[in-house]
Amino acid sequence: MSRPDTFFNFADLSKGISRTLAAGIETRVFPGQRAMFSVVSFEPHSEGSIHSHPEEQWGVLLEGSGIRIQDGVEVAVGSGDFWRTPGGITHGFRAGPDGARVLDIFAPPREAYTKAGTGFDA
Template identity: 35%
Template sequence: MNQAVWAHLEQLPEREVRPGVFLRILVGQRLMFSAVRFAPHAIVPTHHHPHEQMGIVLDGELELWIEEERRTLRHGDMYTVPPNVPHGAETKDAPCLVLDVFHPLREDYVRLF
């Protein structure tokens, strides 16, 4: 792929990847955006992957844990997750929208679409 890609968030296909967790992705050559919409009381259990990850909360509130550190994140809060570091997230009573960036590409996500 040697061409630019243009997209609008709401026009990208959305997949539910676990109960209450919905994903839209935009894939480049070496990195990808992952827009994650969390319903209230959604949980992403502790996991790890070989990808570097960073994100920003665009709307709502999210409780995120990276290794043993747990924080409540709100609009504008950002984070990084180094490769292979355990992390997870959950929402409480309100929905949340997060934009994650991954490098290299998460082929498991790409295959969903």
């Protein structure tokens, strides 16, 4: 039996909107009407740029390790840790030696992420 287009699985990221955020950082984006999921895969030691946006963002480290940089503060995080980033706060992530996979949740959805592309802002 096939699954409706409103069901997904972390092990199968063939669905969703594909974006390359930076070298070694790929995501699949799943937009909804009022929230958006982004499943981000980081290669070992890859690092995203420090940036901000008006949307609130929650992050969950699904696997791996890294450093969450938020409002100038660096916090070591491991599998199972999660955090909240209010809109307008500068933030970024640096993956550990085994890479990382992060689930980002945005509310409302980020307009820039509603189409395939590259970068954090476009």
